[in-house]
Amino acid sequence: MKTVLLIEDDLALRENTSEILELSNYEVITASNGLIGVSQAEKFLPDIILCDIMMPKLDGYKVLEKLSNNKNTKYIPFVFLSVKGQVQDIRKGMNLGADDYITKPFTEEDLLSVIEKRLAKASVLHESVTDGNTITAEPYDEEIKTLNDLKNYFDDYGILFEFNKNDIIYRQGDHSNFIYLINEGAVKCYQIDEQGKELITALYKEDDLFGFTSFIHNVPYKETATAIEDIKLFAISIIEFKNILNNNHKVVLEIIELLADNLSTLKEQLLQMAYSSVNKKTAATIVRFAEKLNHKPGETIKISRSDLASVAGIAPETFIRALTIFKNSGIIKTDGKNFKVVDLEKLKKIK
Numbered sequence: 001m002k003t004v005l006l007i008e009d010d011l012a013l014r015e016n017t018s019e020i021l022e023l024s025n026y027e028v029i030t031a032s033n034g035l036i037g038v039s040q041a042e043k044f045l046p047d048i049i050l051c052d053i054m055m056p057k058l059d060g061y062k063v064l065e066k067l068s069n070n071k072n073t074k075y076i077p078f079v080f081l082s083v084k085g086q087v088q089d090i091r092k093g094m095n096l097g098a099d100d101y102i103t104k105p106f107t108e109e110d111l112l113s114v115i116e117k118r119l120a121k122a123s124v125l126h127e128s129v130t131d132g133n134t135i136t137a138e139p140y141d142e143e144i145k146t147l148n149d150l151k152n153y154f155d156d157y158g159i160l161f162e163f164n165k166n167d168i169i170y171r172q173g174d175h176s177n178f179i180y181l182i183n184e185g186a187v188k189c190y191q192i193d194e195q196g197k198e199l200i201t202a203l204y205k206e207d208d209l210f211g212f213t214s215f216i217h218n219v220p221y222k223e224t225a226t227a228i229e230d231i232k233l234f235a236i237s238i239i240e241f242k243n244i245l246n247n248n249h250k251v252v253l254e255i256i257e258l259l260a261d262n263l264s265t266l267k268e269q270l271l272q273m274a275y276s277s278v279n280k281k282t283a284a285t286i287v288r289f290a291e292k293l294n295h296k297p298g299e300t301i302k303i304s305r306s307d308l309a310s311v312a313g314i315a316p317e318t319f320i321r322a323l324t325i326f327k328n329s330g331i332i333k334t335d336g337k338n339f340k341v342v343d344l345e346k347l348k349k350i351k
Contacts, residue, residue: 002119009032021115052080120157147255166227169187180234185228188200190223282312283326330343
């Protein structure tokens, strides 16, 4: 029988959740605040910990910090309980090293699903400590040979995140704890220069991987990632990702090819920004966005003009003037803040 430590200051929620878990054949240990929770974790070494964020005496972040610094508890799966809508709280918790989160109010199905998923992952990716700090992991029971296999792994074992349009997924300078796979929606990555100008470095769509930093060192994200539209993401930790690469060498070459393609795209963007005319920059940016996000002629493109201007490397006012020229030429049609590409081939030929 698996043991669950439930750290929750709300008495009614603590009792109700405990009853659900016990009826599902889990042994449950409860704690009414963070201080008691840390003590119980160190004493009983549960199989998984469920912990509220906002608590008296010691909040959930501090609980995770203390348990992460204890060699006996640092690898116990840790799941935050968070009020629905507190995206920044969840993001902070995941950056601190939590394995998952459950939003309150939650259903019995949601609760048990997350626990089963985390316990299964802990079993498949069992971690042991040798030489004090060195982490090793058992390999995934199915060989990951291709990018498609890797994406299936994200689907099966990743943490699901949901963000609304314009929500920040991670900021430049945040700890790079995760690699992401887009399940639905689109993402832009960008950097801010010394003058406060935004430069979009990449656009990602459904089925794209992003969030790569270093596979050797723990370095912060070099850019900010924001949702262009409502999105769903699957994420796995950078440690887990490294373990996958270590145990599945065939997929490494495909990752290298993917990163090389991303670098080539970025170089093309820089050359375009440096040497192309304003109209060419504007046209090429619209084409790139339409093709990247699989828009077809006549479909509405929903992205801000300032975002597109950032990709093109020109001022928003200049970009809008070029759009006006394209509109008057019948190449695009405007629809309020959005626009439609009428003649994609003609747009591609603009010099």
